[in-house]
Amino acid sequence: MSLNTLWFIFIAVLYTGFFILEGFDFGVGILLPFLGKNDTQRRTIINTIGPHWDGNEVWLIAAGGATFAAFPNWYATLFSGFYLPLFLVLIGLIVRGVAFEFRSKDENPTWRSLWDWCIFTGSLLAAVLLPIAFSNLVRGVPIDANMQYVGGFFNLLNPFALLAALAVVVLLIFHGAAFLSIKTEGELEQRAKGVVRSLWLLVVLILVIFIVTAFITTDIRLRLSVLPILFPVLGAAAILISGYFLRKEQYGRVFLMTCLTVAFVVLTIFAFLYPRVMVSSLNPLWSLNIENAASSFTTLRLMTIVTLIFLPIVLLYQGWTYWIFRKRVSGDAKKLTY
Amino acid sequence: MNVLLLARLQFAITIIYHFFFVPLTLGLSLMVAIFESIYVATGKETYKRLTKFWGKLFLINFAIGVVTGIVQEFQFGMSWSEYSRFVGDIFGAPLAIEALLAFFLESTFLGIWIFGWDRISKGLHLATIWLVVVGSTISAMWILVANAFMQHPVGYTIEDGRAVLTNFWEVVTNLPIFSHFPHVLSAGLVTASFFMMGVSAYHLIRHNETELFRISIRLASAVGLVATIAVGLSGHTQGQELLVTQPMKLASLEALYNTEDPASLSIITIGNPVTREVLLDWRVPGLLSFMEYNRFTGKVEGILDLEQQYIQQYGPGDYVPPPYILYWSFRAMVGAGLLMILISLVALFIELKNLYAKLGWFIKILPFAVALPYIANTTGWILTEVGRFPWTVYRVLKLPDSVSLALSGGEILISLIGFILVYGLLITATVYLMMKFAKAGPVLTSESPAEFNPSLVAPSEGK
Numbered sequence: 085m086s087l088n089t090l091w092f093i094f095i096a097v098l099y100t101g102f103f104i105l106e107g108f109d110f111g112v113g114i115l116l117p118f119l120g121k122n123d124t125q126r127r128t129i130i131n132t133i134g135p136h137w138d139g140n141e142v143w144l145i146a147a148g149g150a151t152f153a154a155f156p157n158w159y160a161t162l163f164s165g166f167y168l169p170l171f172l173v174l175i176g177l178i179v180r181g182v183a184f185e186f187r188s189k190d191e192n193p194t195w196r197s198l199w200d201w202c203i204f205t206g207s208l209l210a211a212v213l214l215p216i217a218f219s220n221l222v223r224g225v226p227i228d229a230n231m232q233y234v235g236g237f238f239n240l241l242n243p244f245a246l247l248a249a250l251a252v253v254v255l256l257i258f259h260g261a262a263f264l265s266i267k268t269e270g271e272l273e274q275r276a277k278g279v280v281r282s283l284w285l286l287v288v289l290i291l292v293i294f295i296v297t298a299f300i301t302t303d304i305r306l307r308l309s310v311l312p313i314l315f316p317v318l319g320a321a322a323i324l325i326s327g328y329f330l331r332k333e334q335y336g337r338v339f340l341m342t343c344l345t346v347a348f349v350v351l352t353i354f355a356f357l358y359p360r361v362m363v364s365s366l367n368p369l370w371s372l373n374i375e376n377a378a379s380s381f382t383t384l385r386l387m388t389i390v391t392l393i394f395l396p397i398v399l400l401y402q403g404w405t406y407w408i409f410r411k412r413v414s415g416d417a418k419k420l421t422y
Numbered sequence: 423m424n425v426l427l428l429a430r431l432q433f434a435i436t437i438i439y440h441f442f443f444v445p446l447t448l449g450l451s452l453m454v455a456i457f458e459s460i461y462v463a464t465g466k467e468t469y470k471r472l473t474k475f476w477g478k479l480f481l482i483n484f485a486i487g488v489v490t491g492i493v494q495e496f497q498f499g500m501s502w503s504e505y506s507r508f509v510g511d512i513f514g515a516p517l518a519i520e521a522l523l524a525f526f527l528e529s530t531f532l533g534i535w536i537f538g539w540d541r542i543s544k545g546l547h548l549a550t551i552w553l554v555v556v557g558s559t560i561s562a563m564w565i566l567v568a569n570a571f572m573q574h575p576v577g578y579t580i581e582d583g584r585a586v587l588t589n590f591w592e593v594v595t596n597l598p599i600f601s602h603f604p605h606v607l608s609a610g611l612v613t614a615s616f617f618m619m620g621v622s623a624y625h626l627i628r629h630n631e632t633e634l635f636r637i638s639i640r641l642a643s644a645v646g647l648v649a650t651i652a653v654g655l656s657g658h659t660q661g662q663e664l665l666v667t668q669p670m671k672l673a674s675l676e677a678l679y680n681t682e683d684p685a686s687l688s689i690i691t692i693g694n695p696v697t698r699e700v701l702l703d704w705r706v707p708g709l710l711s712f713m714e715y716n717r718f719t720g721k722v723e724g725i726l727d728l729e730q731q732y733i734q735q736y737g738p739g740d741y742v743p744p745p746y747i748l749y750w751s752f753r754a755m756v757g758a759g760l761l762m763i764l765i766s767l768v769a770l771f772i773e774l775k776n777l778y779a780k781l782g783w784f785i786k787i788l789p790f791a792v793a794l795p796y797i798a799n800t801t802g803w804i805l806t807e808v809g810r811f812p813w814t815v816y817r818v819l820k821l822p823d824s825v826s827l828a829l830s831g832g833e834i835l836i837s838l839i840g841f842i843l844v845y846g847l848l849i850t851a852t853v854y855l856m857m858k859f860a861k862a863g864p865v866l867t868s869e870s871p872a873e874f875n876p877s878l879v880a881p882s883e884g885k
Contacts (some may be wrong), residue, residue, distance in 0.1 A: 135537040138488065139530035142521060148495050149518035156510020163499025163506075164826035171837040174496055175844055178489040182848055185485035189855050231507075233828040379511040380586045390519055398526045405534055408541050421537050 087384040088374040089359070091154040094391060096354035098150055099218075102143035103350050104343050106210075109133040109140055111260015113180060113207025114253070117200055119264065119275050126200060127188060127420045131413045132267040134422045137184060139402055141177065153387055157231055157377035158361045162217070165225065165233025169213040169240060176213075180206025188422050211256050212249045216240055218353055219248035223302050224365035231372060244301050251294040252349070258283045259346055262326075262339040269412050280338060284327055291323060291349075303363075304356050312355040319348030426825045428834045429501040432841065436493050437807075438800055439845050443487030445799050448558050448607060449614025449649075450480040453641065455551045462548045472634060475864040476618065477551075481536065482855050486848055488529070493841070495521075501834065505814050505824035512578055512587045513568050520564035528557030559607065566603050570596040573806070574667045575815050585818070598667065601659040608652035609802070612762060613795040615646030616788075619769055621860045623788035626778065631863055640773050646766030653798075654759055658713070665714050665722070668816060670732070671809035673725045674745045675752040676710060685710035685722035688749070695746050698726075736817070743811035751801035751808075758798040765791050 112133050120126030133140075152159040163170060179202040187199035223244050226235040261283065264276035295316060299305050304312070326341035357363070361377050364370035378384065413420075454477045461469035495517060498506050506514075531553040538547055577592030578585045587593070619642045622635040664672040673679075677691040679698065687709035693700040711720040725742055732741040769788065772781050810816060814824040859866055 131537075135533035137533075139526065139533055141492075142525045142529050145492060145495055145525055146518070146521040148499075149514065149521040152495075152499065152506060152510055153514030153518040156507050156514055159499045159510060159514070160503035160506040160826075161828075163496060164501070164503035164828040167500050167826075167829055167833050168836065170496060170500055171840065174493050175840060177492055178844060178848070181489040182485050182851070185481060186851060186855060189482070190858070230827075236830075237833070379514065380581075382590075383511045383515055383587045386587070386590050387515055387518060390522065394522045398522065398530075402526070402530055405530055408534060408538060 086374075087381065087388060088378050090388060091150070091378070091384055092354070092358060092361070092374050094395075095147060095150050095154065096351060098143055098147035099354070100347050100350045102140070102147055104346050105140035105143060106137070107256045107346050108260045108263040108339075108342075109137045110207040110211040111256040111258070112264060113203045113260075114211065114257055115260055115264065115276075115279065116207075117204050119272065119279070120200075123193075123196065124415055124417045124420075125272055126196075127417070127422060128268060128272060128413050128415050129264065130184060130187070130203070130422050131420050132264060134184065135405055135409045138181070139405065141181070150387070150391075154379055154384060155361060155372075155374070155377040156379060158372055161227060161231050161233055161362060161372060161377075162221070165227075165235070166217050166220070166240060168237045169217055173210050173213050176206035176209030178206070180210075184422060188420075208253070211253050215248045215252035216245040218350075219245045221362050222298075222304070222353055222356055224363035224371075226366050227362060227364035227370050227372065228366065229370050231370075231376075234366075244297060247294055247297055251290045254283065254287055254290055255342075255346065255349065258287045259339075259342040262335065262342045265335040266339055267412055269414055272415065273412075277335060280335070281330060284330055288323055288327070291320070291345075295320075302356075307356060312352065315348045315352040315355050319345050319352060322348060425829050425831050425834055426822055428831060428838055429825050429829070430821065432501060432834060432838045433497060434807075435838075435845070436490065436497065436841055438803060439849075440487065440490040440494055441799060441803050442796065442849075443483050443490065444562075445606070445610040445613040445795065446483045446617060447480070447487045448562060448610030449612070450476065450483065450617065451551065451555045451558055452611065453614050453618060453645070454480050455548075455555050456641065458548050458551055462544050468634060468637070471864045472637060475634070476638070477535075478859050478866070479617075479621070479856060481532075482852060482859065484532065486852050490845070501826050501829065502814070502824050503826040503828065505819065508584045508819055508824070509571070509815060510584075512571055512585055512593060515587070515590070516564045516568040516571075516593075520561050520568075524557045524561035524564060526557075528554055528561065531557065562606055562610075563599075563603055566599055566606060567594055567596065569806075570598040570602060572813075572815050573598050573810065575818050580818075585815070598660070598663060601656050601663060605653060605656040605660060605802075608649040608656060609795070609799055611645055611649035612653055613799060615642040615649060615766065616762065616792050616795045618642035619646065619766070620789040620792035623785045624861065625863055626785055627782070634864060636773065639769065643766045643770035643773055646762065647770055650759060650763040650766055654763070657756075657759070662714055668809065669723050670725070670728045670741065671743065671748065671805075672714075673723060673728055674743050674809060675748040675805060676722075677745050677749045678710070678722060678724045679726050680724040681721065681727045682724065683711070683721035684708040684719045685714070687713065691749065695744065739820075740812060743809050748805055748809050751805045755798045755801040755805060758794045758801075762791070762794050762798070765794075 112129060116126060116129050120129050148159070151162070183199035183202035183206065187196050187203070190196070217240075220240050220242075223242070225233060225239060228234050258280065261276050261279035265273055265280055268276060322341045322344035326338045326345070329335075329337040329341060358374070360371045360373045362372040364372075379387075454473055457469050457476065458473040460466070461473055498513075498517075531550040534542070535547065535550040535554060538550065542550075571593060574597055575585070576596050577587065577589040579588050580586070618638050622639040622642065625631055625635045626639065661672070676685075676688050677693065677700075678685065678688070679700070684707065686705035686707045689704040689706060690702065691700065691705070692702040708718040710722055712718050714720055714722060725745065729741050733739070765787070768781075768784060772778065772784060778785065812820050812822075814821050
């Protein structure tokens with residue numbers, strides 16, 4: 085396997101990690117105003133992701149940095165071309181991150197509700213706009229012979245991308261509700277389980293519609309091989325199996341299945357993309373791929389060594405945090421940190 | 423709409439804003455780790471209260487520092503995509519390594535530190551804050567490695583119009599890092615110690631929690647004294663380096679238009695930057711040579727000669743960074759630095775000799791002195807970055823060749839206004855919370871005193 089392919093895989097893994105981990109805390113953020121009926125409940129909800137959200141977000145920063153280092157042309161074309169959506173993602177992540185730390189530091193109800201809405205809006209913005217960006221990578225956007233994006237902002241808001249945004253938002257809300265159902269107690273736990281139960285069918289339907297649309301409107305059907313077929317099949321299996329665990333009321337396993345579903349959705353996108361990284365809708369020859377977008381061999385080799393040493397260490401200590409905070413968050417106001 | 427101008431303005435605003443919070447994060451995390459270490463070693467409750475009090479202020483600051491940092495990573499690709507294409511092979515690696523080695527460490531262990539007080543053993547909990555300190559230090563190092571490449575590119579060749587890495591070791595051991603890294607780290611400690619002195623003084627004036635705040639001011643003034651001197655020394659090294667790496671920056675910050683040997687140091691120079699007419703010029707003969715060469719002779723090239731050289735070498739164009747910005751930034755930075763050496767020395771003296779009764783007026787200055795490190799940090803940053811003009815990568819890539827081509831003026835104007843609005847609101851909230859918690863003292867942050875002053879304790883703050 086070439087280093088270019090390896091780096092394509094690393095980046096796919098980083099984005100997959102990001103969507104699994106920050107995916108559920110985006111879902112939790114979106115559910116916050118609806119599930120938390122009073123201040124203590126809202127604080128409980130925020131505390132379920134309190135120790136984790138910041139570490140989860142680093143997966144995105146690492147993915148961005150890795151793209152910059154391994155595929156500078158991909159990073160440059162993507163980030164400058166998708167300027168406004170990414171600007172809004174940044175604003176979302178900024179107000180959301182600050183809100184977690186700030187909201188409980190003042191008792192004023194207006195203050196708290198302001199930051200609650202920041203958490204909601206920030207989570208929603210990121211959960212909507214990132215899939216718009218990713219779906220456009222596969223669908224193709226106007227890229228000229230000089231690797232420059234020549235479409236405007238509204239080019240990105242095509243029906244396919246909007247459908248992707250809808251599908252991902254619903255999936256992440258489902259994912260977040262599954263997380264809350266294993267991290268809360270009592271009334272909140274019941275309400276979170278209620279959301280999981282009522283969303284399941286919708287998630288299945290919308291994912292089916294999305295896959296069908298993808299086949300009709302993109303060149304996916306021309307590029308079928310082992311992995312691009314295996315990943316969506318595994319994703320579909322995971323979401324269907326989650327329905328089985330739902331009926332048996334095993335919510336821990338439901339959450340495991342939503343993790344897998346999210347993972348396979350992201351991996352599917354990367355599998356269809358490969359070996360391209362950004363498809364040009366103007367001319368297939370102008371697409372960016374793992375060769376013309378990449379850094380030199382020297383840089384890729386260096387980055388490979390660093391990543392192979394440190395990524396496992398990161399996985400170990402992040403895993404450890406989930407172990408430390410494995411207990412459910414009680415609704416006892418005295419025990420809440422945020 | 424001028425995309426280049428707006429992109430520069432946006433970069434300047436967002437990075438200065440971000441760098442408002444970074445030094446305090448660097449310094450205060452270490453102070454908090456020291457307090458917690460003493461707590462774990464002695465078991466004294468006072469040190470736990472100190473840890474929690476300063477820890478709370480650290481967290482408010484950290485939150486805003488970390489979220490504004492994401493903007494910086496994204497911005498290279500968003501507004502400076504041609505720069506990113508050109509240097510991605512070299513510049514991207516330190517950024518990616520920073521995320522992998524530092525951000526994960528910092529964010530993950532800070533999460534455990536905040537939420538883990540009752541979940542893990544004391545020793546393990548202490549280890550988490552030290553890992554946060556290590557994380558933010560590593561992060562500073564890698565970002566300075568990346569920045570050093572822009573100031574003084576090494577370890578690369580140009581292939582097909584872009585920079586390609588040839589020697590990573592050279593990039594990591596690039597000359598400027600050896601002065602920039604100590605400079606930034608000690609600036610972080612200076613910021614934290616002046617912050618701590620200011621808040622402590624506020625309470626000492628009011629005779630509130632005297633024991634706690636005398637411990638704080640003792641640590642802060644001692645660290646402050648050592649760190650301000652370290653900032654000065656590493657800054658001096660940086661000044662000597664400019665002679666080799668960026669003579670134009672050196673000439674501009676001294677408003678030295680003509681080459682001199684021995685070169686004089688400007689006490690005050692006022693002139694017209696457009697006509698380059700000098701209206702007032704008081705200089706100390708030979709002093710600039712002494713600063714640069716450690717002897718009273720030695721040539722320092724002036725702006726006009728350098729300009730001619732650069733035009734010959736790189737073609738017609740503007741190669742002079744705005745001297746008035748550099749000149750006054752440099753003086754504000756050095757002035758604030760010298761003042762801070764003096765202030766921390768006096769504060770330490772007062773604390774060790776317990777002269778609060780006699781010299782109480784001096785203590786009243788300290789809350790205002792918190793502004794000094796912020797002035798020095800900001801002007802220092804402006805000096806480094808504006809002094810690079812017109813280069814993005816020194817002598818290799820110019821600003822106009824770095825900006826994104828896909829970007830329209832309207833798009834960047836929208837984002838610029840958006841950033842200004844959101845950043846404005848956030849700094850208001852941050853300052854409000856900082857003031858609230860700093861003024862309330864440890865009552866808002868520890869559990870035990872809740873009983874004697876329930877009115878001050880928000881229900882959210884009980885642990």
